[in-house]
Amino acid sequence: MPAPASTARPSPPSDLAFTFALLVVALLPRLFVALAWSREPVWDGHYYHLGATRIAEGLGYSEDVLRGGVPVWRPWCHYPVGYSGFLALVYRVFGAGIRTAPVANAVVGALLAAVVHRLALRAMTLGRARVAGGVVALHAGLIAYSAVLMSEVLCALLVFTAAWVGARRATLGAAATAGLLIGLATLVRPASILAAPLAVLLMPAPRRFAVARTVVVAVAALLTVAPWTLRNCRVMDGCAFVSTNFGWNLAIGALTPNGRFHPLRATDGCPVVTGQVQQDRCWAGVGRETIRRDPAAWLARIPAKLSQTYDHESFAIEYLREADPASWPEPRRVAGRALLGGLHQLLLVAALLGGLSLPSRRRLGLVGALVQGALVVGTLGYALFAFSGDEHRFWPIALLIPLLGLLPLPGSAPRGPVERFSLAWVLVTTITHAVFFGDDRYHLVVTPALALLAAQALRRLGPRTAP
Numbered sequence: 001m002p003a004p005a006s007t008a009r010p011s012p013p014s015d016l017a018f019t020f021a022l023l024v025v026a027l028l029p030r031l032f033v034a035l036a037w038s039r040e041p042v043w044d045g046h047y048y049h050l051g052a053t054r055i056a057e058g059l060g061y062s063e064d065v066l067r068g069g070v071p072v073w074r075p076w077c078h079y080p081v082g083y084s085g086f087l088a089l090v091y092r093v094f095g096a097g098i099r100t101a102p103v104a105n106a107v108v109g110a111l112l113a114a115v116v117h118r119l120a121l122r123a124m125t126l127g128r129a130r131v132a133g134g135v136v137a138l139h140a141g142l143i144a145y146s147a148v149l150m151s152e153v154l155c156a157l158l159v160f161t162a163a164w165v166g167a168r169r170a171t172l173g174a175a176a177t178a179g180l181l182i183g184l185a186t187l188v189r190p191a192s193i194l195a196a197p198l199a200v201l202l203m204p205a206p207r208r209f210a211v212a213r214t215v216v217v218a219v220a221a222l223l224t225v226a227p228w229t230l231r232n233c234r235v236m237d238g239c240a241f242v243s244t245n246f247g248w249n250l251a252i253g254a255l256t257p258n259g260r261f262h263p264l265r266a267t268d269g270c271p272v273v274t275g276q277v278q279q280d281r282c283w284a285g286v287g288r289e290t291i292r293r294d295p296a297a298w299l300a301r302i303p304a305k306l307s308q309t310y311d312h313e314s315f316a317i318e319y320l321r322e323a324d325p326a327s328w329p330e331p332r333r334v335a336g337r338a339l340l341g342g343l344h345q346l347l348l349v350a351a352l353l354g355g356l357s358l359p360s361r362r363r364l365g366l367v368g369a370l371v372q373g374a375l376v377v378g379t380l381g382y383a384l385f386a387f388s389g390d391e392h393r394f395w396p397i398a399l400l401i402p403l404l405g406l407l408p409l410p411g412s413a414p415r416g417p418v419e420r421f422s423l424a425w426v427l428v429t430t431i432t433h434a435v436f437f438g439d440d441r442y443h444l445v446v447t448p449a450l451a452l453l454a455a456q457a458l459r460r461l462g463p464r465t466a467p
Contacts, residue, residue, distance in 0.1 A: 012121040012122050012129075013121060013126050013129075015117075015121060015126060015129070015130075018117065018130055018133075019114050019117050019118060019133070020114075022113055022114055022117055022130075022133050022134065022137050023110050023111070023113065023114045024110075025113075025134075025137050025138070026109060026110040026112075026113035026114070026136070026137035026138075027106060027107065027109075027110035029138075029143045030105070030106035030107075030109045030110055030142075030143055030146040031103065031106045031146075033102070033106070033143055033144060033146045033147050034099060034102035034103045034105060034106040034146045034147055035099055035102070035103070037102075037144075037147040037320055037324075037327075038098050038099045038102040038147050039098065039147075039320075039323035039324045040098065040323060041101070041149040041323070042319060042322045042323045043319060043322065044079070044149075044150060045148065045149030045150060045319070046149075047078075047079050048079065048083050048084050048087065048149050048150070048151065049084075049087070049096075049101065049149055050063070050084075051076065051079065051081065051084030051088075052083075052084040052085075052086075052087035052088040052090075052091055052096070052101070053088075053091060053096050055084060055085060055088035056087075056088040056089075056091040056092050056096060059073065060075065061075065061076050061077060061081050061084065061085075062074060062075050062076050063076050075235040075236060076276070077232050077236060077240055077242075077243050077244055077276060078243060078244050078245055078248075078276055078280075079243055079245065080151070080187060080188055080189060080190055080242050080243040080245075081187055081228060081242070081243070082151065082154070082155075082184060082185070082186075082187030082188030082189070082242075083150075083151035083154055083188050085187065086104075086154060086188070087100075087101050087104065087149075090104045101149050102146055102147045102148075102149075105145065105146045105147070105148070105149075105153060105154075106146040108153050108154050108157050109142050109143070109145065109146055109153050110137070111157055112136055112142070112153060112156055112157045112160065112448060113133050113134075113136040113137035114133070115157065115160050115161050115164055115448075116132055116133050116136045116160060116448045116451060116452065117129055117130065117132065117133025117134075117136075118164055119160060119163055119164040119167060119418055119452070120132035120133060120418070120452055120455060122164075122167045122168070122416075122417075122418055123167075123416050123417070123418035123419060123452065123456075124416075124455060124456055128455040128456060129455070131454075131455040132451050132452050132454070132455035133451075135347070135451035135454060135455065136447070136448055136451050139343070139347075139447060139451070140339060140340050140343050141313045141316060141340045141343065141344060141444065141447070142444065142447060144316040144317070144320070144336075144340065145316050145444065147316075147320060148315075148316050148319045148320070150315075150319075150441060151188050151189055152189070152441055152442070152444040152445050153444060154188050155185050155188045155189040155192055155445050156444065156445045156446075156447065156448055158181050158182070158184050158185035158188065158192070159181075159182065159185050159192055159195050159425070159445070160448050160449075161181050162177075162178040162179075162181035162182045162185070162195065162199075162217075163178070163195075163199075163202060163418065163421055165177050165178045165181065166178040166199050166202040166203070166213075166217070167202050167417060167418055167421075170203060170204050170209070170213065172213065172216055175199070175203075175213040175214070175216040175217050175220070176216055176217075176220045177220075178199060178217050178220070179196065179199075179216060179217040179218065179219065179220025179221040179223075179224070180220050180221070180224050182195050182196050182199075182217065182220075182221040182224075183220065183221040183222065183223070183224025183225050184224060186221060186224070186225050186242060187224075187225060187228060187242060189445065190241065190242040190243060190246070191428075191429070191432045192445075193221060193222075193225075194428045194432070195425065195428075196214070196217050196218040196221045196222075197214060197218065198421055198424045198425060198428070199213070199214045199217040199218075199421075200213075200214040201417055201420040201421045201424055202417045202418070202420075202421050203417070204417075225241065225242060228242060229241055229242070232277075236275065236276060236277050237274065237275030237276065237277045237278055238275070238277030238278065238281070239277070240276075240277050240280065244276040244277055244279065244280035245280065246280060246284060247279075247280040247281055247282065247283035247284025247285070247286075247287060248264065248279075248280055248283045249436045249437065250283065250284055250287030250288070250435070250436060251264055251268070251269070251283040251284070251286045251287040251290070252264060252287075252436070252437050253287065253298075253301070253305065253435060253436040253437040254286070254287040254290035254291050254298055254301075255268060255286075255287075255290060256301060256304075256305070256437050258304055258308070259301060259303075259304025259305040259306075259307060259308040259437060259438050260304075260305075260308040260437055260438055260439050261437060261439060262437070264283065268286065269282070269283070269285075269286035269289075270282040270283055270286060302434045303395065304438070305433055305434055305436075305437055305438035306395035306398065306399065306430065306433065306434060306438060307391075307393065307395045307438065308437070308438030308439055308440065309395065309398075309430075309433045309438035309439065309440060309442050309443050310348065310394055310395040310397075310398040310430075310438075310440070310443055311341075311345075311391070311392050311393060311394050311395055311440075312337070312341040312344070312345075312392065312440050313337075313340040313341045313343075313344035313440050313443070314337045314340065314341060314440055315439065315440050315441035316340065316441075317333055317336040317337050317340065318333075318337075321333050341392070344440075344443070344447075345383075345386070345387065345392065345394050347447070347450050347451065347454055348394050348397045348398055348401070348450065349379065349380075349383045349394075349397060350450075350453075350454035350457050351401050351426075351449075351450040351451075351453040351454045351457075352379050352397050352400055352401050352404065353376065353379055353454070353457040353458055354401075354405070354452075354453035354454050354455065354456040354457045355401065355404050355405035355412070355413075355423075355453065355456075356372055356375050356376055356379070356404075356412070356457070356458060357372045357411050357412060357413050357458065357459055357460075358372075358458045358459065358460050359372045359373035359376060359411070360460070363460065364410070364411040365410075365411070367410045367411070368410040368411025368412075369411060370410075371409055371410040371411050372409075372410075372411040372412070375404065375409070376458070379397075382396070382397070383397070398426070398430060398443070399430060401423065401426055401450075401453065402423040402424065402426045402427035402430070403427075405419070405423040405453065406420070406423050406424075406427075413456070413459050418452060419452070419453065419456065421449075422448075422449035422450075422452045422453055423449075423453070425446055425449050426446045426449050426450070426453075429442070429443070429445060429446050
């Protein structure tokens with residue numbers, strides 16, 4: 001099988017000075033938030049911090065349980081290990097102080113803005129690439145998240161760095177590196193393994209080479225995760241790919257009354273369990289049986305799950321208020337939620353417009369102009385409806401972003417590799433939370449994709465080449 005003539009991609013503008021300036025601009029507000037708003041971690045952040053300190057102290061990913069009044073070491077993998085492992089490396093160097101993890105989060109968030117800018121340079125004009133990077137750098141929700149000990153921003157950095165590596169060069173080495181990064185992202189957030197097959201969208205023709213390199217990405221990702229899987233098989237009560245919350249989350253998604261997290265109790269179907277893996281398998285069985293018994297009820301919960309995922313952006317504010325109630329009285333809490341939520345909703349609308357073209361009969365022809373004009377008017381009309389309604393139903397926009405973006409509609413701009421990857425990443429994330437359950441923090445992993453798509457809003461296509 002002959003090799004392709006060239007494995008190098010067309011060189012985009014360098015724009016390195018802007019990347020470094022963007023890095024600084026993104027870092028400064030994140031450092032302020034990290035230093036000023038940091039408190040003792042709460043909710044899942046408490047467990048990520050606990051796991052990190054245990055690893056940093058040489059105790060492995062574990063916990064101590066009391067047996068007969070004596071603390072006994074026990075291995076642990078309910079939560080994915082990746083974020084705790086990252087924090088453990090930071091703690092080993094800088095100590096496990098209250099501000100250490102938030103400052104590390106600030107650096108991760110700033111790097112994400114720089115990576116999005118570098119990736120955008122391969123997909124759009126210089127000005128639009130700067131807009132994409134700037135949106136991530138100044139995104140209020142991502143800035144506030146610096147003080148929150150949660151894994152979504154690190155996951156986004158790893159996934160979009162993998163996309164950047166894959167988009168830069170069409171070589172087996174680049175594919176292996178991208179796979180390594182996706183494997184690390186999988187250790188942070190197991191659903192990230194779904195990014196591996198999406199790598200085919202970043203690969204150039206011919207198709208057989210694109211598929212071959214995507215196989216390399218997938219194999220490298222699985223090999224990166226494999227040592228942790230083997231560890232789980234060795235020290236736990238059974239094998240677990242990354243963590244033991246798959247079945248837990250499936251059962252929550254099948255039983256949730258409002259689309260978001262719902263605490264499970266023994267009376268829900270798993271009264272007696274002896275280990276984490278057994279417990280997860282039991283809950284997976286409960287979830288499957290619940291869905292099988294009444295699939296219509298499970299499907300009817302999907303809008304609520306997507307609503308919890310995309311309609312608002314409030315998790316960072318609620319986390320900070322839980323950690324420090326005195327600093328977040330009700331008026332400030334409400335204002336913070338409104339600011340973050342409103343900006344997120346605007347970004348969703350802009351991302352949907354990113355798949356549309358500026359209506360122009362001269363450039364698109366009559367049919368193309370009519371279709372694109374109708375879609376633009378429909379998008380803006382629905383956005384006004386959603387903004388004005390009490391419930392702010394924006395999840396249909398999130399669903400339409402990949403659907404309209406991937407359809408070959410009349411007048412649509414051609415989708416480049418980075419756009420196709422971004423659209424597919426939004427789609428698989430949406431499907432994931434339609435199956436499991438929703439929470440607004442989960443959309444942060446696709447916020448960089450939304451920024452990339454929004455930067456392309458209402459492009460002017462070139463002159464028509466055919467009548």
